[in-house]
Amino acid sequence: MKEKSKKLFFEMTVIVLLAAITGIAWNHRLLRDAYTGKYAIAKTPPEISTTTGAEMMPVGLMQVKDLFDRKEAVFVDARENSVFSQAHIANALSLPLANVDSALPMFQQKVPYSSILILYCSGYGCHDSKDLGKKLQTKGYQQILIFEGGFPEWQSAGFPIEGADL
Amino acid sequence: MRIKTKHYFLLTLRVGLGLVFIYAGILKIRDPIAFAGSVAAYKLLPYFLNYLVAATIPxxxxxxxxxxxxxxxxxxxAGITAAMNILFIFLLASTIVRGLDIDCGCFRQGGAKTSAWIAIMRDIVFLATALILFTEQKERRFSYR
Known part of the structure; x- marks a missing residue:
């Protein structure tokens, strides 16, 4: 009986380990980038891409703050205009996913294609920033970082924000 | 006749639970970044571990x-699925206790939010199914039941 339980536990462990190793191998690039916080900065001018093949890098709060302090990135708020005007990350540009098509020409005039873009929305569970990132990739922006903690994480960390409600 | 009924009952449970898990897994495998966001929303793990969980659990x-x-x-x-469901139930219960209003991230990432209570009820059904399979299934390398 004890032998049977041991064997069963061994089988369970092997199945979990094999599946987990497969997952790590499959996602090794994502894991590496998440671990190092590295992001690719293109040396050559970006070409207009018609695919969404390039991976959009996730970026953590402290890396975002670092880029904010060094003024090396453009912050793009994917939330609704009304929410943006209440409060947003200081100096962020509004590009709501809902009316991206009408707002994009103005955005493209203002923001060079070589810019590092940090896209955010209402935090984990909000996917507008990622969807917006895909859209911007197809328009030629290649250096896109997704700040998944979004405005809630930035605000709760006490970092600079601005807006009508403040 | 009784044996045959039990045979079909176990077969239905096994394939049904299998379809649910394969569906849940594939949806998350396709979008690990979104799932990492769902994991992070539970606010239990440091930044990188959210990604490690998102890369492996699916x-x-x-x-x-x-x-x-x-x-x-x-x-x-069946033992693994039971253990996973027990873990999920504890995690979901923790969101209720901590007052977190988040999507459970159980299946499709993003979209309509599934409340923690509904997700717990669903996981209890999956847990019961896994436990039935665990106790009733005979030891065989391949099962045709």
């Missing part, structure tokens, strides 16, 4: 689903 789910459907190592896989 593969365990999908493997369990596949093995249940084909009937490979059913008792072991």
């Amino acid at each position: 593969w365990v789910e999908a493997a369990c689903g596949l093995f249940l459907i084909v009937g490979f190592r059913v008792r072991a896989v």
